[in-house]
Amino acid sequence: MSPINKKALSETDIITKFLLPAVKKAGWDDMTQIRQEVKLRDGKVIVRGMAAARKTVKSADIVLYHKPSIPLAVIEAKANKHEVGKGLQQGLDYARLLDVPFVFASNGDGFIFHDKTNPNQLESEISLDDFPSPAELWAKYSAYKGFTETQLPIVTQDYYDDGSGKSPRYYQLQAINKTVEAVSAGNDRILLVMATGTGKTYTAFQIIWRLWKAKAKKRILFLADRNVLVDQTRINDFQPFGQAMTKITGRKIDPAYEVHLALYQALTGPEEQQKAYKQVDPDFFDLIIIDECHRGSAAEDSAWREILEYFSAATQIGLTATPKETDEVSNIDYFGAPVYMYSLKEGIEDGFLAPYKVVRVDIDVDLQGWRPTKGQVDKHGNEIEDRVYNQKDFDRTMVIDERTQLVAQTITNYLKRTDTMAKTIVFCNDIHHAERMRRALVNCNSEQVAKNDKYVMKITGDDEVGKAQLDNFINPKKAYPVIATTSELMTTGVDAKTCKLVVLDQNIQSMTKFKQIIGRGTRIDDRYGKLWFTILDFKKATELFADERFDGIPEKIIQTKPDDINDPDSGFDEIIVDTDNDNEDGRGHDEPDGFPDDSGPIDEGDWTTGGDDEGGEVRKYHVNGVTVSKVAERVQYYDTDGKLVTESFKDYTRKTLSQQFASLDDFIRKWNASERKQTIIDELAGEGIIWEALEQEVGEGIDPFDMICHVAFDQPPLTRKERANNVKKRNYFTKYSEQAQLVLDKLLDKYADTGVLEVEKFDTIKVQPFTDIGSVKEIVKGGFGGRKEYDQAITELEQAIYSTTDKSA
Template sequence: MVNNKSGGLNFGKLTEEDVKYQYITPAIENAGWDKSQLKFEFAFTDGKMHIKGQKGYRGAKKRADYLLLYKPSIPIAVVEAKDMNHAFDDGIQQALGYAKTLGIPFAYSTNGKSFMEHNRLTGEVKELSMSEFPSPETLWQRYKKSKNITPEEEEIITEPDYYDPISKKKPRYYQRKAINRTIEAIAQGKNRILLVMATGTGKTFTAFQIAYKLWNAGMKKKILYLADRNILIDQTMVQDFKPFEKVMTKIKHKDLDSSYEIYFSLYQQLVNNNEHEKQPYQEFSPDFFDLIIVDECHRGSAKDDSQWRRILEYFHSATQIGMTATPKEDKEISTTGYFGEPLYTYSLKKGINDGFLAPYRVKRIGLDVDLDGYRPEKDKVDINGKLIEDREYNVLDFDRKIIIDDRTKVVAQKVTEYLKRTDRFGKTIVFCVDQEHALRMRHALINENQDLVAENDRYIMRITSDDVEGKRQLDYFIDTDEKYPTIVTTSELLSTGVDCKTCKLIVLDNNIESMTKFKQIIGRGTRLRPDYGKYYFTIMDFRGSTKKFADPEFDGLPEKDDSGDGNGRGGPRGPRGPKEHDEQAWGPGEKYRVNDVKVRAILEKNLCFDAEGNLITENLISFSKDNILNEYRSLDEFIHHWNELEKKQAITEELYEHNVFLEELREAAGNDDMDDFDLICHIAFDKKPLTRAERANNVKKRDYLNKYEGVARKVLEGLLDKYATDGIGDLESIEFLENDPFRQYGSPMKIAKEFGGKSQLQNALHDLQREIYAD
């Protein structure tokens, strides 16, 4: 305890940590909360991943000072702490924001003298003394009363999670919200539930925890997991649902065995094509299943007259949970019409901002033939001697009605150029118009990558539904430890349900008219794997499909399509020929093909999106200048702020949060050798930039290093050389001493002694930074 001169307590000198340790934690513990119910500095996000060059760095995590748990799976309150220079209720807005995000009913703020309580169930706020903080049982009883939870329902709601002591995997905060809301809704009698969670956010893990808790509580003993693709079933069984392995089975050959408890099945295994015959699912009684989980429920099960829907209607008494990243609404298909409005939604945008999903870059490439169209000269015949109909063909026709060989070649060249600049072994999916186009694209990519194909012919593979060998390679493609295949071409097969965590590049060379399909395809890249060098993913768009990012439906509610054909293909058709061109006699798979039309890439744009997913203005430099000037009104103010900060990356993070993307700016400015400092000064304050090498040489010319000798001088000279090539990063931490070329001088401790100790070494680094940026 700190005493003032008069002998009284000097509360103003107590830090927030002092107040927590001396006053807040004891008050909470005295109310009956044991250590298993208290989480200190609880981080519930990972911190948004920011892109820097080919790598990334994390932003700050969101942390609650205290998370209070009634049971290990039931968070019930958050407490935000302040020091005694603040009022006791200064943190209530922050606590309330965390409580809303986490789905927690009670929020508290305190400075160690009093508590402010906000009851989100009733809206009531009140002040409490430090001795009046409620016990766990008090808060739980208030929650139960507000929600009208019966003792029978309470037993189900409080069922523990499944916990694997080996993986130690626990639900993230949004998964916890989805799990608890679902369990509570089912316990209280709700039988149709829709959960909407962005691709890559763990829908199957969430589904498993829901199924396990209901099964273990004895409420749902017979469970059916439905999907329409084998990979969705197989991945789920060997991964998230593996704890059920002794009681689960996969239905094959339409063979139904009633002795199991957990069933996995394709829709196709439960129906016959002949609607007049007895259906396989009718081998079970209508009340056989207690719970049905429908994966990717936006597809067949959402259509009123589908055979798949009949399965769900037959087992109508079962609780049915639909799970999807992309609910769909049009004239014939309605996900919400069957399952109801989403009980919980976790969007792509939220996942990126929380740091659980990968951010993305967009590279849009315009080909002259796509932008201008192609019209054959009179009496033009294709390579097979067939007369080509005289009309203008455009991007909707290419590879669907007419093949231009050089167009395929240019796409393959551009993809290869990008991979050579970044990572030739970065997993890549190229989405094509159809299976035949995917085969031709594979051949074109092979020709552009002959060196790597010669090393391993699986470097580029086609994976489509009719390619048996390609489908065999799918497991290798999605395996994080397998190098091959690296590039795959596909049409529909990989557009959904394929969990390729290391996919770095998605190439769009198909016409995507459905928002649902667009979302699903983009979802192939959203997994984050920094441990495998994946900090973000790139979308390379040849057909303008990424314009759908501007659609308000992209990250919102299900697409509404009242004008379409029932397959998500509503809206204007775009520039086309007269309608009869679509209705001409056209043989199955028959296309014109020409090999004497030259194609060029005439437009390339690197597009930047802000934190809300909105496209930033085309004039990136002007837009960025305005945002920098909003933060720093003058060059002097910026330089002062730069020099004051020990870690310059903090400025990069601040600017990123205000939509200033330095890597994209550096590319737009056309100078890769500019330091972040010079780039900002140049863009915002019109100051002539110096290269990193010029700044390093200026330090040497000023004989700044003469005051050091021996190893100390060699270390600083080496740092200047590294700065000239790599930037300021190594000067912000002494960890560089463990790497070449510095390890030749001995251990970090030994090197620090050459400077007089660790603190003197750090002072030398700070002085060197100031010297680098001196005028």
């Protein structure tokens, strides 16, 4: 038997014939400890116009596990023509995502072993026969982590597996493991920061499951401040707890259950008899999970903080997408620094969260302001205070019907231009604004409302009919409601996976609130074609994207009065002055005046600023007959770091192509060498090149070959029709039989109409006009002499199409 020629083997062959045998020989179990082709990311979505494409991502060749919950090592393979350590840097990237200290790279000759647990020799070369055993790596890993004997049963407890193949994503697994490790080490105050849409509740469930199954925690309380959050959790992610779980209702805590889900409001209130949490001893719960902990429970003087303080002996884990850091409210002061953070930026880069485009709409009265005439009265006969009303006033202290109508019509026009059934959330200033917006949208969409009167619904805290439709709105299988107008109720915790349009007609200065609202659109649902979403901004709220803290770690903000600046004993290292007493942090990033803080599930009320001479609310004026118009409407794209993308898609494509092909000759050589051109087209689509978007910028009917030559190398492009005609002029078909000539001529027409994919697809000849020529067998066998000859003819046809003898290249 002749020896194997390693140099001729593919990467897959190297894995199969050399690496897996070496790993299994070292004692690794193929069923539970070895996983191949582990896909860690989904691939970033690139959006231009109405088109989107996912970037292709590579998978880790092999990941080794101690248990499914604990990855230990990454093995990255390369073909033998490469140096043994060629794949090491790629492996280190996967190891970072998995948070593992061991990386092996190999070309089949041996391994380069990168060992973070050995700082004296980070990298060494070992033979195939010397691959470490599971016990060796686990011992090194445990020592590296500093696990004690008492920690081991907890940290090695498996996560819940329902047998469906679903497992935690890499960042969820990191969050779960780091939290479980912290609890096992005796840390009782833990903060997890994960962007909206990244599965905080699923992560919380797996944390509880592992601690509960390991008997490290016996009674658990999951706390939230909105009923929808508790119900979604109970029905969905927490369902496996089954009979061990209950929702606390009627202010009764039943000790027969082990997992308790509760609203703060069900456990406490201003009256002593409402403080249901006191029914049980302070040590009753040993684990408390606080959902959306940036809200009420974070404030020291909150009525809800008393629950956490009563059960102070319990381990308390705070979950949030937006940790709140102000002088009055600090998650970090209470919980400590986050044990793990996964940001919106990371989620979009990885392809787990949807990117967004922004349509900014400027309205003339917003930019220029509006002033009443002398003695002018509003619709209710109230004389209007004489001053200039601007964007911050509209729909708070001043309602202009024509402005509401213009916003509603703009929303409607956008949906008609894109998708009239796209789930849409319109964020308004208060519930009365939400009701007016609902009416305006109903009138603008009379045809849709005639089909179903739930096309537009107001979903606010005061509206039982609207709230009853919330589940239908967030259910992808339910078509209606399509448009939801709201103010506060839907800012957080509403899992609207298929929301494609987020409308901002609300004054938003709070970074916390802004990120929560943006989070309503960031979920991806491939099954329903939701890969990206649009933000339609009427109030310049998206200027917050430019804030350097948009997706960063929150900083502590100190609020003070001007007089305090001169106080040498104030103890402030940094003072951010709020001289106009407008509740802003000196940088314009806190709750706008007149809005409730987010200490509760409030969505009610007509919030206005200040007070009149008698201590009552400022009157909200309501006028009509004002001429209102759009000054500008422009589309903007933001990258994952919140920076405005100024390059055109053509520029993006040129930059991407220059990384793929060194020169025009390099591209043509690779194109001609490819057996099927669609392979290259698909690979480039995997890099985020959207051919439809390019066509919009460059021109329609241009072949990807010419598109690349033109965009990347400044060559004059030919259309597909011109290329097809050039082939026909050369009498190219004469060497084939009459039937074959007819088939190739029709394939050339197909190419001119739709592109090279139709030429390469064998199924193309199974439909008209080819069925008029003959059956598939008659065409292939009779016309060309067989399948091999047919495939060769297709290859030669493509060579003729892309011949460089014409002006194309």
